[in-house]
Structures are given as C-alpha cells and as structure tokens.
Amino acid sequence: MGETNRMILTFYLLFATAMIDVVLARRRYYQLFVTNEDIQPDCIKLNISRQSTVLINKQFPGPEIRATIGDILIVNVYNQLINNEDLTIHFHGVLQKQTPQMDGVPYLTQLPIKSGENCSYVFRVQRIGTFFYHSHIGLQSMTAFGSLIFVDRSNDKIIRTRYNYTEERTLLLSDWWHNDRLHLEQGLLAVPFQWLGEPSAIIINGKTMFNSSCETVNGAGYSVINVERGHRYRIRVIGATTLSTLVFGIEKHKLLLIEVDGNYVEPLSVSYLEIASGQRYSFILDTTNQPIKNYYIQASIRWRLVKPNNGIAILRYKSASLVNKIFIANQTFSLPKETVEYLTNKLQPLTNFTNNYNGGKVPRKSNQEFVLAGGQAAFNGTGIQWVVNNNSLMLEKLSQPKSALEDVYSNNQLSFKTYVIKKGQVIDIILQNLVGAGGVCESHPWHTHGHMFWEISYGDGVYREKDTHLFAHPFLRDTTMLYATSNAYFQYVNSTNHNKPCGWKKIRLIADNPGLWFVHCHIVPHMLMGMSIVLEESKKDIKMVYIPKY
Ligand SMILES: [Cu+2]
Structure with a gap:
C-alpha cells in the first residue's frame, strides 16, 4: 500500500472510530428555561421590582447537572427573559476540547441567545470533578447558576473507598444585593461608572436571613444540610459569588480537603476554606465523634472593607432537636481574618492517581512567557475601567455579526487584541496585580x-x-486568587507601599486546546468593566466538532 493510501485509510479508521464512539456514547439531556422571577432569598421583601432577577427553571440555585465521563451532555437553553436581554451559559471548568464553540462566552465563542430564542450546548464530558454552570451575560450570574458534577465509576470508586464516604452534599455560595440587578449592571457600564457597592447578604444554597428580624426559630430561613452521626460525607463547595471572596467553615468540624477545581489533591485537614468567585473544593466531613446537634455552617466575606456577616446555613444531625438553638446572624463562631496566599504552595496533586492531567507531570520549563498586568485606568470618553496591560476588553459591547471564533476560523481579522500561543508550547503567564x-x-x-x-x-x-522560585509540588486549578500581597486591601492606604504594585503569581499551562479562550478576573463587575484578555491558541488547528444531539 502506498504511503498516501495508508494515510487516507488511517484517517478513515480514526474518523470511523471517533464516529462509533460518538454514536455509542450515552446522551444526557437537560432543559434549562431561563426566566425573570421575583425572589427574596434573604427573607427581606423590598419595595422595588425584583423582576430582573434571572432564574433557571424557576430554581435558586438552578438544577444540578450531573454526568459521567464519556457522556455526551446536551443542555437545551431557552431564553425566556423579558426586557430583550441576551443570554449565554458557560460551563465553568469544562475544557471544551474540540468544541470551543460551546464555551458560552458572548461574541467570543458564540453570538448571544436572543430573548425568545434557544440554543443547545452539546459536548463530551472529559474530566471528573466539581464544576458549575452560569450565565456569562451582565450580572445575571448573581442568581443564574447551578452545580455541574462529573463522575466516573472507576475513579470515583477509588476515591470513595479511600475516604470511605457514603453520601455527597453540594453547597453553592453566592452574594445578593438589595437593588435591582439590571440597574446595578447599567451603573457598571455607565460613563462614569457607578460601583454596585457591597452585597447585602451571603447566600448558601439559595437562602439566608438578612438579619434576625426574620423568623429565627428552627432556622426556617436557612438552608439545612442533613447528616447522620457516624458517617463520612463528601461536601462539594462552589464559589458562585458575583463579587465576594469568602471564608467558609462548619462549627466544631474539621474539613479534610481532597479536591480543588476538579483535581484531586493529597488530603489536607483544615479548619476553614477560602473560596473566591469561580473556585470549587471538595472536603470530607466526618460526623463520627460529634454530639447530635445543630451546627452553624458559615460563610463570611474577606478582602473587602464592608462585610455583611449573614451567610449562614445549618448542619443538622439526624434526631437533633429542632428547637435547641436559635440561629442569629452575626453571632456565629468566628472565622479567621484575611490570610495572604491561603493555599498557595500548600497542596500537592494526589499521587498514583491514574486520572491526573498530563500524567501528573509538571513541565519543567516554558517556551513562552508573558505578563498580564491587571489594574484600573482612566480613558477619555469612558472614564475609569478595569484593564489588563492597559487595555479594557468588554466583550458584550462588541456586538459583532459573527462570533470571534467563527471569524478566526474563516481567517478574518479580529476587532480586538489577542495573546497568541502555539500548539504544544508550555506557556507561563505572570498575573501582575496593579x-x-x-x-x-x-x-x-x-x-x-x-x-x-x-x-x-x-x-x-x-x-x-x-x-x-518554582514550587516543589505545583497543583492544578482553573481559578487562582491573585492576592494583594504587599499589604492587605484594608491596610493599603495607610501603608508605605501606597501606590506600589501589589504582588504577582506565575501560572503554567500547556497549549493543548486550540480555540479562543477567555481569561479574566472572575469578580463579575471587574470582568464587565474590561478586566479580561483572549488567548488565541493554535488558530490553524481549531476544530469545532458538532456532535449530533440524537
Ligand atoms: Cu478583579
């Protein structure tokens, strides 16, 4: 057989294998109906119209999406919003290999779903772990989000056996404002911009009480996590906040940290977690030696000056009396203050775990390095914006007729600057805090x-x-806190470091995923005000595989 013929045959065989694979894979369908609703998650009825709050299937948080590795996930999204609002859904932490068009970033990877229209997100489940999905338009993700859990029988069995847990619970943490969401959004995009201010409440699984003027007996206004004494639980915690970085703890309980952003790590026992927007953790909760009671679960804001301290839920042991405790906001157990570099260089990947990315190996050198310096700048005509390397990228203002991904695919010029990275290269990015x-x-x-x-x-x-100074055991994640390391936010003005840069973090990745990838601060107002860039990766190798829905 000639070389060419053999190549063609190999190609068809590969293609055929891929097709059989796609045909045989199990399909999991989800329907997400996105509507405007009026809710009072913190028990406070306001005298303003809350119709601009966005919910998914009228639930807060939205429904859990759960699938197994190898599944084809089909998520049909219906934009039923009033006010002609656009919509996209992003699957946070999903790498979208070969399906970059399913990444849900407005004008970058798709055109927004218009009001009255719908869109199907179809992609293959490629990794296990704790993720979430959320709207990527405006401030809709304040309430439009839900957990996204990917499992795998053999790997999960290893983890389940190792930690001997029987059941799982998921906690979604978010923040909430006593103002109209659309109004806040318009303020951020106005000239000059109007800051949305600090949140009124920290919400756990869609609930809390703003203050103790609400019903306090039996914790009626709080989410209740039911457990039984003598068991071990895997608790997944998802940072779905709009603005806040939180510390999280459970009264009288240690947390055995095992997963960070979808990657298993060597277990570490901690008394609290710090969870920034976009970050996820799993920990093991051991109820073996605890008195049967109700315990506070608490989430509090850090790294901001004003801190509502009302993020409360209840861990309720089976048979615990319902009236043995009156839960009152602001009187819970105390969580630690701001901790610079909370977990930085303190974890390492779980050893001998077969599912580790890149065989668990960190490339020892990089081929390319660049700095992303994030801060604020004032521009003529728009006033102060958030910027990266002096450039403010506000995708939603692009309003172009085609997505940038389609433009790149058809070799058209993009209307914004990108950071070009090449196939197979190891890239170091320095996140510089200004x-x-x-x-x-x-x-x-x-x-x-x-x-x-x-x-x-x-x-x-x-x-x-x-x-x-390279860390000895770098671990993987997809959302990292760039701390204000020179001095904490709240001390900075009075410090001798005033007006000096605030520290940096270096991250390393492998360019193994052709596409256009959004890289941004996950504080949603910062992102909306321009704190973002786009990686243009291996343009010639971009594939947009359309997987059949049926
Ligand atoms: Cu930011």
Whole structure:
C-alpha cells in the first residue's frame, strides 16, 4: 500500500472510530428555561421590582447537572427573559476540547441567545470533578447558576473507598444585593461608572436571613444540610459569588480537603476554606465523634472593607432537636481574618492517581512567557475601567455579526487584541496585580477558560524573573486568587507601599486546546468593566466538532 493510501485509510479508521464512539456514547439531556422571577432569598421583601432577577427553571440555585465521563451532555437553553436581554451559559471548568464553540462566552465563542430564542450546548464530558454552570451575560450570574458534577465509576470508586464516604452534599455560595440587578449592571457600564457597592447578604444554597428580624426559630430561613452521626460525607463547595471572596467553615468540624477545581489533591485537614468567585473544593466531613446537634455552617466575606456577616446555613444531625438553638446572624463562631496566599504552595496533586492531567507531570520549563498586568485606568470618553496591560476588553459591547471564533476560523481579522500561543508550547503567564485608581490593592480571582494551570511561583511587588522560585509540588486549578500581597486591601492606604504594585503569581499551562479562550478576573463587575484578555491558541488547528444531539 502506498504511503498516501495508508494515510487516507488511517484517517478513515480514526474518523470511523471517533464516529462509533460518538454514536455509542450515552446522551444526557437537560432543559434549562431561563426566566425573570421575583425572589427574596434573604427573607427581606423590598419595595422595588425584583423582576430582573434571572432564574433557571424557576430554581435558586438552578438544577444540578450531573454526568459521567464519556457522556455526551446536551443542555437545551431557552431564553425566556423579558426586557430583550441576551443570554449565554458557560460551563465553568469544562475544557471544551474540540468544541470551543460551546464555551458560552458572548461574541467570543458564540453570538448571544436572543430573548425568545434557544440554543443547545452539546459536548463530551472529559474530566471528573466539581464544576458549575452560569450565565456569562451582565450580572445575571448573581442568581443564574447551578452545580455541574462529573463522575466516573472507576475513579470515583477509588476515591470513595479511600475516604470511605457514603453520601455527597453540594453547597453553592453566592452574594445578593438589595437593588435591582439590571440597574446595578447599567451603573457598571455607565460613563462614569457607578460601583454596585457591597452585597447585602451571603447566600448558601439559595437562602439566608438578612438579619434576625426574620423568623429565627428552627432556622426556617436557612438552608439545612442533613447528616447522620457516624458517617463520612463528601461536601462539594462552589464559589458562585458575583463579587465576594469568602471564608467558609462548619462549627466544631474539621474539613479534610481532597479536591480543588476538579483535581484531586493529597488530603489536607483544615479548619476553614477560602473560596473566591469561580473556585470549587471538595472536603470530607466526618460526623463520627460529634454530639447530635445543630451546627452553624458559615460563610463570611474577606478582602473587602464592608462585610455583611449573614451567610449562614445549618448542619443538622439526624434526631437533633429542632428547637435547641436559635440561629442569629452575626453571632456565629468566628472565622479567621484575611490570610495572604491561603493555599498557595500548600497542596500537592494526589499521587498514583491514574486520572491526573498530563500524567501528573509538571513541565519543567516554558517556551513562552508573558505578563498580564491587571489594574484600573482612566480613558477619555469612558472614564475609569478595569484593564489588563492597559487595555479594557468588554466583550458584550462588541456586538459583532459573527462570533470571534467563527471569524478566526474563516481567517478574518479580529476587532480586538489577542495573546497568541502555539500548539504544544508550555506557556507561563505572570498575573501582575496593579494598584487601583484609589491607590489601593484588591485581590482578583483569575480564571482561564479552556485550560487548567499549575500555580508555580508568587511574590511581592513587581515581578522580576530572578524572583521566581518554582514550587516543589505545583497543583492544578482553573481559578487562582491573585492576592494583594504587599499589604492587605484594608491596610493599603495607610501603608508605605501606597501606590506600589501589589504582588504577582506565575501560572503554567500547556497549549493543548486550540480555540479562543477567555481569561479574566472572575469578580463579575471587574470582568464587565474590561478586566479580561483572549488567548488565541493554535488558530490553524481549531476544530469545532458538532456532535449530533440524537
Ligand atoms: Cu478583579
């Protein structure tokens, strides 16, 4: 057989194998109806119209989506919003290999779903772990989100056996404002912009009580997590906040941390978690030696000056008396203050775990390195914006007739700057934290679409290559906190470091996923005000595989 013929045959065989694979894979269908609803998640009835709150299937949080590795996931999304609002759904942490068009970023990977229209997101489930889906338009994700759990029989059995847990629970943490969401959104995009202010409440699984003027007996206004003494539980915690970075703890309980952003790590016993927007964790909760009672579950804001302290849920042991405790906001057990570099360099990947990305190996060197310096800048005509390398990228204002992904695919010029990375290369990105317009440093949770990355180094002030000290055991995640390391946010104004850069973090990734990938601060107002860039990866190798729905 000639070389060419053999290549053609190989191609067809590969193609045929892929097709059989797609045909045989199990399909899992979900329908998401997105509507405007009036809700009072923190028990406070307001004298304003809350019709602009966006819910999925009239639930808060939205329904859980759960699938197994290898499944084809089909999520049909119906935009039934009033006010002519656009919609897209992003599957946070899903790498979308070969399906970059399913990433749900408006004008970048798709045109928004218009009011009255619908769209099917179809992709293959490629990795296990804790994820979530959320709207990627405006501030809709304040309430339009839900958990996304991917499992795999053999790997989950290993984990389940190792930690001997029987059941799972999921906690979604979010924040809530006593203002109209659309009004807040318009303020952020106005010239000059109007900041949305601090949230009124921290919400756990769709509930809390703003203050103790609500019903306090039996914890009627709080989410209740039911457990039984003598068991071990896997608790998945999802940071679905719009703005807030939270510390999270359970009264009188230790948390055995086992998963970070969809990657298993060597277990670490902690007394609390810090969860920024976009981050996820799993921990094991052991109820063996605890008195049968009701316990506080608490989430509190850190890294902001004003901190509503009302993020409460209840861990209720089976047979615990319903009236043995009156839960009152602001009187819960105390969680630690701000901790710089909370888990940085303190975890390592779970060893001998077959499902590890890149065989569990961290590339020892990079081929390309660039700095993303995030801060604020004032522009003529638009006033102060959030920027990366002095450029403010606001995707929703692009309003182009085609998605950028389609443009790149057809070799058209893009209307915005991208960061080009090449196939197979190892890329180092330095996230440099710059002082904001008010002279203060803030913390920013940076998220990469299409990629996980290793955190490999960090430091104070301005990044200098000679300051790089590679971590011994880098672990993978997809959302990392860029801390205000020179001085905490709340001390900065009075410090001698005033107006100096606030620290940096270096991350490493492998360019193994051709596409256009959004990289941004996951604080939604910062993202909307431009704190984002686009990775243009291996343009010539971009594939947009359309998987049949049936
Ligand atoms: Cu930010």
